[in-house]
Amino acid sequence: MRLAFGNLPDSSALFLDYSSGWAGIPQFYPRGYSVESIVSFARERPAFDSAHRDRLCAALGEQQKRWGSSADASLEKLAKGAAVIITGQQCGLFSGPFYAILKAITAIKLAAEVEKAGVPAVPVFWLASEDHDYEEIRWASIIDRDWGLKKLKVELANGDAAPAGWLQFRDDVSVAVSECLASLPESEFLQDVRRILESSYQPGVSPSDAFARMIAALFSQKGLLLVDPLDGELKRMAAPVLAEAVTRNGEIRSAVLARSRALSGAGYHEQVKVDENFTGLFGFRGRSRKALRPNELAMDLPLSPNVLLRPAVQDSIFPTAAYVGGPAEVAYFAQAAAVYETLGRPVPPVFPRISATVIEARVSRYMKKYGMEFADALRGRDYLKLKAVAGVRGVELFDRMRDNIVAQLETIAPALSAVDPTLLGAMQTSRQKMLHQVETLRTRFVNAEARRNETMDRHLDAICNSLFPEKRLQERVINVSSFLLRYGPGFIGQLEEHLSLDPREHQVIEI
DSSP states (O other), X not given: XXXXXXXXXXXXXXXXXXXXXXXXXXXXXXXXXXXXXXXXXXXXXXXXXXXXXXXXXXXXXXXXXXXXXXXHHHHHHHHTTXXXXXXXXXXXXXXXXXXXXXXXXXXXXXXXXXXXXXXXXXXXXXXXXXXXXXXXTSEEEEEOTTSOEEEEEOOOOOTTOOOGGGOOOOTHHHHHHHHHHHHSOOOTTHHHHHHHHHHHSOTTOOHHHHHHHHHHHHTTTTTOEEEOTTSHHHHHHHHHHHHHHHHTHHHHHHHHHHHHHHHHHTTOOOSSOOOTTOOSEEEEETTEEEEOOGGGOOTTSOEEEOTTTHXXXXXXXXXXXXXXXXXXXXXXXXXXXXXXXXXXXXXXXXXXXXXXXXXXXXXXXXHHHTTOOHHHHTTOHHHHXXXXXXXXXXXXXXXXXXXXXXXXXXXXXXXXXHHOTTHHHHHHHHXXXXXXXHHHHHHHHHHHHHHHOHHHHHHHHHHHHHHSGGGSOGGGTBBTHHHHHHHOTTHHHHHHHHSOSOOSEEEEEEO
16 A cells, blocks of 8 residues: 555655656756766765775674674675665654664665666665664663553663664663563564564663664665764765865855755755854764854864765765665755765765655554554544544534534525625624534544443554554654564564565555
8 A cells, every 4th residue: 555645743744755756856966866866866976995895894704703793795895885774863762753774775775776787786874873862762662562652761861962873772762672672572582683683782782883883684685784973084085075064164165055945946945944153064072963053163072974975975985876865864954965066076966765654464453453544543543533433323423513504404495585684794703613513522422432332442452552652653652562573573574575666655564
């Protein structure tokens, strides 16, 4: 099943226009995201020399060993001149929300398609180890054995604003692992999932290293290269473009501000708010990573890019053929493109990641029982409750009452008008009040019926928690552990097989 992005909550106008057909907004995105466009860009962009590739592959090789990643074949291809399909994400607990998995799958599938089209390509996952927003990475939400939504958290308090790669998990991460496994249903896959979680998430390990270990385990033999940008050699490789960003910062700021105004003028909003203090750079002072203002820029300060400068930094290190991003990233790339253009670097195609919801068999049975579709879940629990109770005897009485009220009032309208036409306004006001009272009574009836039917209530909880948790898409909340324990590590391969690389619609798959 497919659902247009326009029918999903919180989709930006810029992303909707881009994903449905980029040709209408070429002033913000120089290239389309078709495989043909990506292949053309990969062939046209300047090649890195062998010395650069050797340095890159040596650094990546050491990182893969650290995380137990089996991507030797990808390293060999990269060393010989392969292009890169790159994506990335914050290093959330237990791999974070499900969309991190979808990003990796998209990069893997897209690299395979580009290679089929004649350009050797490897998938790369950039760990956001420099990010210092610890609140975003200290939680994971799962669907427990009773189909409730359970949020697991660890303590990562970070008063220094230190990057995620410099933080360390405390003893409570082991508690979170145990709580996660104990909350999920018993299955034959328990030991496999326990091994993945316990070997990845340990006290003393950084969130980025733990994330990398888990992704490496889940995507073993898929050729996915993982990258920690805090690595000393990669920092040295990024230094030239960061130095250029300092010396040309005024130009970059002017270009980004102009692009933001152009977006607003075209009817789109700025994904990343920028002002006259924008530099696109953070500076490291001790363990702290702080945003820099124009008067704070210095060549001798260790630097880190923000979201608008980071893509250009990535492409100074990797031979990027395409960037895989979520809806927000696709939107902010319209601003990031201004950075590329100022630095005289080619803007790569931006491929929207696969967007998907997984409907488990039991949830599917509940939906069929009450005559529901996936789109119904996006309308919220109250709507689902109303639809579930709609077949209960008595609900139809409220519809008849509403129709009778409207009909009876219409019969007296001529008499009211003949006596005093202004009475028609009073009649309309009375009509609205009576219909509101009928609807209020109907809602109370539905709620009472749902409370009386505890089984229905549990079923509705399962549907909502699984498909639209916290009134957000499943991919933005639920952690992959919920699926791994129910379906095993092979679940990743099933996803890769069943998901289409077509990014124009939200995919709904049943398992």
